[in-house]
Amino acid sequence: MVATVNELEHAAMTAGQRGPAEHQRREQILQAAGEHFRHYGYRKTTVADLAKAISLSPAYIYKFFVSKQAIGEAVCALCLSERTAALEKIVEETASPVECMRKIYKSLALKGAQLFFEDRKMHDIVTASFEERWNNLDAYNQALIDIIRRVLVRGRELGEFERKTSLEEACRAIHHTMQSFFHPILLEQNLDHLEEDATAVANLVLRSLAP
Amino acid sequence: MVATVNELEHAAMTAGQRGPAEHQRREQILQAAGEHFRHYGYRKTTVADLAKAISLSPAYIYKFFVSKQAIGEAVCALCLSERTAALEKIVEETASPVECMRKIYKSLALKGAQLFFEDRKMHDIVTASFEERWNNLDAYNQALIDIIRRVLVRGRELGEFERKTSLEEACRAIHHTMQSFFHPILLEQNLDHLEEDATAVANLVLRSLAP
DNA sequence: CGGATGACGATTTTCGACAGTAGTCACAAG
DNA sequence: CTTGTGACTACTGTCGAAAATCGTCATCCG
Numbered sequence A, B: 001m002v003a004t005v006n007e008l009e010h011a012a013m014t015a016g017q018r019g020p021a022e023h024q025r026r027e028q029i030l031q032a033a034g035e036h037f038r039h040y041g042y043r044k045t046t047v048a049d050l051a052k053a054i055s056l057s058p059a060y061i062y063k064f065f066v067s068k069q070a071i072g073e074a075v076c077a078l079c080l081s082e083r084t085a086a087l088e089k090i091v092e093e094t095a096s097p098v099e100c101m102r103k104i105y106k107s108l109a110l111k112g113a114q115l116f117f118e119d120r121k122m123h124d125i126v127t128a129s130f131e132e133r134w135n136n137l138d139a140y141n142q143a144l145i146d147i148i149r150r151v152l153v154r155g156r157e158l159g160e161f162e163r164k165t166s167l168e169e170a171c172r173a174i175h176h177t178m179q180s181f182f183h184p185i186l187l188e189q190n191l192d193h194l195e196e197d198a199t200a201v202a203n204l205v206l207r208s209l210a211p
Numbered sequence C: 001c002g003g004a005t006g007a008c009g010a011t012t013t014t015c016g017a018c019a020g021t022a023g024t025c026a027c028a029a030g
Numbered sequence D: 001c002t003t004g005t006g007a008c009t010a011c012t013g014t015c016g017a018a019a020a021t022c023g024t025c026a027t028c029c030g
Helices: A005-014 A024-040 A047-053 A068-093 A097-118 A120-131 A136-157 A167-182 A184-189 A191-209 B005-014 B024-040 B047-053 B068-093 B097-118 B120-131 B136-157 B167-182 B184-189 B191-209
Strands: none
Touching (some): A024 A068, A047 A068, A097 A120, A097 A136, A167 A184, A167 B167, B068 B120, B097 B184, B120 B184, B167 B184, B167 B191, B184 B191
């Protein structure tokens, strides 16, 4: 059986979760966690804080998540899925794969910088998830690679991209070239020249994809 | 006045240093630091340890380095300059710029993994220097970009590479694509597929450079 | 003047006692 | 059977005091 990307995404978003899915309490926990993490940071909010926020005992939280980190991962996954959603939208709305590719780099850089400047606490959580390799990462990277793959396939079909290179190798390689713009640590270190660098790398990749 | 790369490298390697250059004591300090950092790690070795190792008072160390971190930076620069030296050698000995480029990616991945597996403590120091943006980094990145530029220029002269793209933009972009293989944090996260990924990215870049 | 140091102030680190937090479990209530 | 909790353990973080470390400076010596 082959898992679709949405399945993978869902699997990783729900990894570390337990108990009844689609439960009202789960949503409440997630929402409270989102707010508290954003406001006070991951470290400084306790499970008891979340429980109090929705008038519950801390113990009950653990009926839905195996650990505090699992809550963090879910919140992280939610945050990152906003980014991939933006990319999905770009892919859907942009006719030219070449243009699409450029927009993807730009969007990654933009959203990354945005999170850093306007939502620092959440950025810090995402950073932690990258540094400590939380479970939400595989799904995110897989989602990115899948988006790349779709653009590549379409570009090849439309004759805008070359077709000789192995599709999967190209996907992995392109994914690597994007790390400077979505990996929070690298992003932080490149904030000054983010946009021009994103453009430069996008151009490089596009020259490489030219038929 | 234009600074050459060696001047830049030297400038950054000696930033944070003071007192008489080319001094015997400086060499001794550096050597002792290299050994102690490798053995006990940066944090756990005190400048008193270094002083004792060469039978000196701690105070005298500060005649040569402005801080302990400055010693760390110098050791780091030394370690990283071994890598760029290996790349320089490759550039000199490899006739074909295409082949040269491939070897550069491979060498970076190899040396990076080597440091990680065989010299973990030193790898940790380099990691710290990247995380905390020590002064040795600019020189290292500049050295890398300069090596890339030389390969690019030669490739263009020999007709192996295209000539339309701005040289500097191409250099910066290629430098970005290498980060996965020389940035210690990324390297650590990619250890499993390092070699094949390095090859894949090298191939991508080379397709992009094709005339 | 270059080589070298001890004494000193200012941070940092360490450590042990203690408080707070993460996470489990048996069990209660509807 | 689902919703929910109090009581409990083990671990992690915190705090103040003591020790160690960083880094400076006045000074010594040849």
